[in-house]
Amino acid sequence: DARVTQTPRDKVTEMGQEVTMRCQPILGHNTVFWYRQTMMQGLELLAYFRNRAPLDDSGMPKDRFSAEMPDATLATLKIQPSEPRDSAVYFCASATGGTTGELFFGEGSRLTVL
């Protein structure tokens, strides 16, 4: 059963600490997205990659966030230093890159920054 895998599922950390979230997209999917979800803002696109190349990271605060895709099976989202306002659920999603654009979401990483 193919699915997107994310780690960690839950993370509690203190302000100023580095946080790294990892995502394994579905095998064969060439498009990977990082989203942040909060009650107030809903789903916000942070970054996305196609064939491992970053296509758009305009939604990501560049001073503290970075997203990479070191290989086709791993995408990472790093926050350094973390702040309380970064508390949210972070979702990774993958897609085949076809025109219908159905996204397959991972279960999310719930981040709490104290």
Next chain:
Amino acid sequence: GQNIDQPTEMTATEGAIVQINCTYQTSGFNGLFWYQQHAGEAPTFLSYNVLDGLEEKGRFSSFLSRSKGYSYLLLKELQMKDSASYLCAVSDANNRKLIWGLGTSLAVNP
């Protein structure tokens, strides 16, 4: 600007029919999606419309009018398990970025 509007909350009764509306204003259009998200879980794909009209899939149907910038999701024979948030999203024409609504939280009561 880009904007997607949908009601924040709706309530319906088990066995009934409910229609969740979505209006959008985007600079481009390459299709409209509906996703379902249960509390504490990931969004899952429900439907995709790119042409005007109604797409039916079991108990769920989705309608699109591109000229009106309007879509609705119709849920028939409601079940308790349909209690969830329903997210409307529009795909940008150029780069397939999805612009998301904040979601409609549907509560199905017995």
